[in-house]
Amino acid sequence: MSITDLCRSSAPDGTKARLGQDFSRLNVVPQRHLARTLGTIAAAIVLLAALNSVLGNPRWGWPVFAEWFLSEPVLVGLGRTLLLTALGALFGFALGTVLALARVSSSPLLVAVAWGFIWLFRSIPLIVLLLILNNLGYLYETVALGVPFTDITFASWSTTQLMTPFLAAVLGLTLNLGAFSAEVIRGGILSVDQGQHEAAAALGLPRRHQARRIVLPQAMRSIVPTAFNEIIGLAKGTSVVYVLALPELFYTIQIIYRRNLEVIPLLMVATVWYLIILSVLSVIQYHVERHYARGALRTLPPNAFRLVLARLGLVSLYPSAAPLPQPVPHGGQAVQPAGDWTASLPQGGTVEIRGVTKSFGALTVLDDVTLTMPAGSVTAIIGPSGSGKSTLLRTINHLERVDRGFIAIDGELIGYRREGDTLYELKEAEILTRRTEVGMVFQNFNLFPHLTVLQNVTEAPVAVRGLSRDEAERQAHDLLARVGLADKANAYPRQLSGGQQQRVAIARTLALKPKVLLFDEPTSALDPELVGEVLDVIKELARSGITLIIVTHEIGFAREVADSIVFMEQGRVVETGAPAQILTHPRHSRTAAFLAKVL
Template sequence: MAITADYSATHSVQPPAATTEDYTHYRIVKARYPARFFGTLFAALIIAVTLQSILTNPKWGWNVFAEWFFSAPVLAGLARTLLLTLLATILGFALGTALALARVSKSPLLSGLSWAYIWLLRSIPLIVLLLILNNLGYLYATVRIGVPYTDILFAEYPTISILSPFAAALIGLSLNQAAFSSEIIRGGILSVDQGQLEAAAALGLSRRRQAFRIVLPQAMRTILPTGFNEIIGLAKGTSIVYVLALPELFYTVQVIYRRNLEVIPLLMVATVWYLIILTVLSVAQHYIERHFSKGALRNPPAPIFRKLFRRLFGAPILARPQSVPVSSLQNAAAVKTSDRSIPLASWRAPGSVKIQGVSKSFGQLKVLDDIRLDIKAGSVTAILGPSGSGKSTLLRTINHLERVDDGFITVDNELVGYRKSGRTLYELKEKDILKRRADIGMVFQSFNLFPHLTVLENIIEAPVSLGQLTRPEAISLARELLARVGLGDKINAYPRQLSGGQQQRVAIARALALRPKVLLFDEPTSALDPELVGEVLDVIKELARSGTTLIIVTHEIGFAREVADTVIFMDGGRVIETGAPEQILNRPRNARTSEFLAKVL
């Protein structure tokens, strides 16, 4: 029996429409907040009393303040303070960055030397360090430039002529700043998710590129607040160099008030200049933090001055539009996703993968046990199995993100992670492994997109930095890849502004941009909406035809049945069964395979 309804007759039983009351002429009384009102009144009273006391008390000596505020000696002292702050900040944070990278280095000697420097410099009071440097000529009368431990000498200078009070102050402030800033930078580096490092390594980016393009820009969000506190402290801390008789701002003010005995007005001169320095640094901090927070928020706040103008004049200031490479992207949104026109001639030949007796353990847990597989070039291989069976670990060993304990893996008969010389294998250095990873693309289950880069920048980063494509060529390829996965209009969005499924499709486009011989997928459809799965399946099927070997870890049996040429079933770190999809999924030979399929089908 079917349940039907005749909606054509419903008008006859509708109740009469209620009369709508006009509220446009009503008076509106806003909600009252007595606590907020009295709090505001109390704050205004405090401000008024403070200002009245400061402005009306003649002992503050505002006429003397005005006389000396822009005087030549004060401005000269201010210039030295600013110069010391600027140079010590640059040198201190440059050395601090090097120390932080040394601290996280795998070299125990380098890491230990960095730790010892930080321990020593943080232990010595700054005033003691400055006095030691100022008297360094007592310990070392001359500075010699030559070849150590020989009689070869290029130049020789008296230490006292080189190490002026300004130089001693600059070196002391920089060395002290480096010790503290290095720990701030190291904390920022450690705050970056490990997946970001893996994604950068999987793309073949050099260690230097990983550090300065991927890790440090993200670490800056953690570094900046504490780092600017250090810079502000440094600006005020320059006053301690008075012990060297260096006429910076505070020392200059001291000299003047000792002559005219106007202590408070001259101290206010120094105070107001320090307030101005602090304000400028605070504004700079706001904009620098905003720059490095790109991609952190879906809707980033407007710049502080835009908010100010909006409140003062009641009109929004137009935001500067996002930069769009118009010459190469103007038709990106117009490209139909059905037009799958990636230039196939530019793709590399597919690569075969051979896995020979690979084993891997994490502590006492053996996650891979004597894996042996032969994956043909241009084939699509789906790896099935329960969670914890070693599927993802096996995938990560293929591109050497996980180093195997035993066995070897080759891609197109080239060893992954080793160089063969005669009958000897030499383990490759990290920089050489990174170069070979360009042949093996990977799409991570958790996407691992770089959140501080736009969609376009995520895709072009690796091909440009590895020298595979020029920037215009990479942008053109990125446009076609994004059009293929249905995201041509998201080219300037940040990952956080995309849904999970959209992020996954960007991750696929990013991996394809390297035009790899082998492409690894870890659960490629796990984050996709059901209606988008078919589109990604079409992309993967065409990739199989166009020259890329695909190895896919998945839990979706239907996905494996439709896409794969070969299905592998794993359990307990072993390959239990392998064969064609028809045979494995419909007539499995192994009882464990049958048991698993009975639960998931």
């Protein structure tokens, strides 16, 4: 019996005739919302009443408005307003960026100076600042360029002649906006997840490259809305420069209405022009926000112009919309090794850890840790949460600086340079270079969300290894194919499943061809059904000859792939040994107690 027959047999007699009918040709009437309809009608009435009161009242002087709206004096004033806005925004945000970077620097003096500047110029009203700058010649007769605190002077100018009203206006707007924009930019920088900084550092990307390609593009999502508010405020704030007798838009309007006494029509001229400026800036803001939303949203909002045209029925809303990349289920095409795909990877390095101690304040996280991981070995580090496993991993690639002890790879110290009996701590650029030999795959993936999968994998080889873009992309496509993600190259991380993201993270790390590969609980952020996707790739790597150090809670996986297992607790190494010995016949009672709970 079919489902339809079953339904008919169990349905009341009055409904049997209607079951199984074709409803596709019937019209659908949406539910009516009375309150919403009444609200729409009320809003339309208020809008029409407002328009009628403004357009129908002859006292608004619309003929006078039309006469002056496109007049030459008004357009000249408008041009000066736009120029002041553009220069103030350009120089103000440039100054704000410098101040913001100083505020987040590690130098206490730079932080203090930047904070003092921001405090001062946010406190001074703009009109007061403009008047002080315009009268700067009273305080300083000349402005000189030379060597400070000496009599050496290269050039000098009369302050009165140099500080014209226009320059005073630009400088005042710049200083004012710079102070406010600095906090906007600093807030955007602080909004970027710390994992993004660590991932960029782990890949060895130079500091400037980190800021330009990783941090600032993500910070822009937080910066742009408030920044455009500041720019819009700046455009309106240019009206304050009337105190300098500088004929921008508002001052020009004042001059005209003082002559013809048509105050309201002339003020409406200024109002409409400010509305137009605001509207143009709002459209620009929409598209800038849309640009920086790439990767943060699964589907970008439609282009504003296309949205209007689509409403008119002239174009389709999503002309090139393609289905989003779908996760590859475990057991499908998760990993596609073509022969021994790990043969091209470098041989591993020997990791030596000697007496490493690390504390955070009064808390000792690592306590005199000494270990040796032979070249090409696979070491699994297990233990309860808070035992120092992840911190130990982070000290190996110098993401955490140790308080005591040393770590070396193939006899080369991490973070230091030896000359005789003296050790010199390396500069950050040198640490970043050496860090490329030690790849790291993070627990939470830490992919760069604003870059595509392909860009994530090629970023470090191009910036650090110096590969050409074409060569880096060829290598990236090969690595993505090896981990079963060849068809995801142009997707953004947010469009992938957790298992796929972690496999991209592995491919990104392998692109640098490191000697040592660190895994910080690579499966803990994944659903159980996705764990196998990642573990399959790590099993392949375990046979490659790269030195693997894996912090994991997957005891069964550790038993299968590890050459040795390290058990840690309270920052100390409690026991080390082969998987069979540690997991079957642990020597230490604490190891046995831990395994009894997790096995």
